[in-house]
Amino acid sequence: MKLRFIFCKLALAISTLSLSVSGCATYTDLAPGTKREIHSPVLSREEVAVESKLPVETSPPANYQVGVGDVLLLNVSGRPEFTVVSPSSSSKVQGSRIDGAGMLHVPMLGPVQVAGLTLAQVEQKLTGLLKKYLQDPWVVVEVAEYKSLPLYLLGQFRASGTYYLDRPLTLLQGLALGNGFDASANLKGARLTRDGKVVPVDFYGLLTNGDARQNIWLKGGDSIYIPDSRNQLVFIFGAVKKPGSVAIPPGGMNLAQAIASAELRDAGFDFHHVRIIRSLSATRGELLVVDYDLVLRGEALPMQLVDGDIVYVPKSGFGTWNDVIADILPSLQTISAVLQPFVSIKFLSQ
Numbered sequence: 001m002k003l004r005f006i007f008c009k010l011a012l013a014i015s016t017l018s019l020s021v022s023g024c025a026t027y028t029d030l031a032p033g034t035k036r037e038i039h040s041p042v043l044s045r046e047e048v049a050v051e052s053k054l055p056v057e058t059s060p061p062a063n064y065q066v067g068v069g070d071v072l073l074l075n076v077s078g079r080p081e082f083t084v085v086s087p088s089s090s091s092k093v094q095g096s097r098i099d100g101a102g103m104l105h106v107p108m109l110g111p112v113q114v115a116g117l118t119l120a121q122v123e124q125k126l127t128g129l130l131k132k133y134l135q136d137p138w139v140v141v142e143v144a145e146y147k148s149l150p151l152y153l154l155g156q157f158r159a160s161g162t163y164y165l166d167r168p169l170t171l172l173q174g175l176a177l178g179n180g181f182d183a184s185a186n187l188k189g190a191r192l193t194r195d196g197k198v199v200p201v202d203f204y205g206l207l208t209n210g211d212a213r214q215n216i217w218l219k220g221g222d223s224i225y226i227p228d229s230r231n232q233l234v235f236i237f238g239a240v241k242k243p244g245s246v247a248i249p250p251g252g253m254n255l256a257q258a259i260a261s262a263e264l265r266d267a268g269f270d271f272h273h274v275r276i277i278r279s280l281s282a283t284r285g286e287l288l289v290v291d292y293d294l295v296l297r298g299e300a301l302p303m304q305l306v307d308g309d310i311v312y313v314p315k316s317g318f319g320t321w322n323d324v325i326a327d328i329l330p331s332l333q334t335i336s337a338v339l340q341p342f343v344s345i346k347f348l349s350q
Helices: 002-015 119-130 171-177 203-209 255-262 292-296 321-334
Strands: 042-049 071-076 103-106 110-113 139-145 150-155 161-164 191-194 197-199 223-226 233-238 244-247 274-279 284-290 310-313
Touching (some): 071 119, 150 171, 233 255, 233 321, 244 255, 255 292
Parallel strands (some): 150 223
Antiparallel strands (some): 042 284, 103 110, 150 161, 191 197, 274 284, 274 310
């Protein structure tokens, strides 16, 4: 057993010297003309879709409903005293801003509850209230500044920032507000967050394959994040001394290099059933079992890893995915903010 461990350590040291050939396979010592069969180290590959479904949606109201923060410009029977400058607006926009309680402060009337109403409903409500003070009043209401429905575009947008919905917008229309994205954008890692949860939307499928099912309606408060593909990480857990993230260098990283960087424990690991959790998109992923021992024997080339891969080197005795997930779930939770959307879904712990 001790000799076996020394042999494996030596193989891992060799693996760090080359990006293309790793492990204990030393091909230079083979005689010219030697033919050697190279096997695939992948024992099983299972594609898994998240159990979460896209939100069941109905078309949002066509008419804008005013809300907290919006500035409304009033024209009441042509009387100038109803046209005011909002004191809370740094840009000195003409009009009255709806306060945090949803109230619009109107001369003569004082605070009037308007949040959630369309412009036509606001006009109707104010007209009815002003009849106590004016003869046959007429009211016209316009939105001078939209502020109640923010949309946050973060990451690799050409024009990232905070935008405000002034009409019903789809995901594609919201992405267009950011003036497109940089060449380094990682669409497979992009995510839409709503009410503190990641919505299972496949940005890559929408933008690359034209999957219209992913083009959902946006809501106020949504945030869209597109990560930078130049900052790529893989994660390794299990029977290693340095569990956690490993940065992928510009030339790429294979499985042997990832395991070498994390340093194996002195004893107690199973090289025959290394697990890899791989995100294909925000809604699909692969669960792979790899016989790394084939790589050590020179019978297979180590797999290239991709951004977001989670590698698990089993401790002796681990045999099922439930065992694996139960062991690494605490670690996944601590790094959930930087994980690919697929592996953040709760189905991994079910």
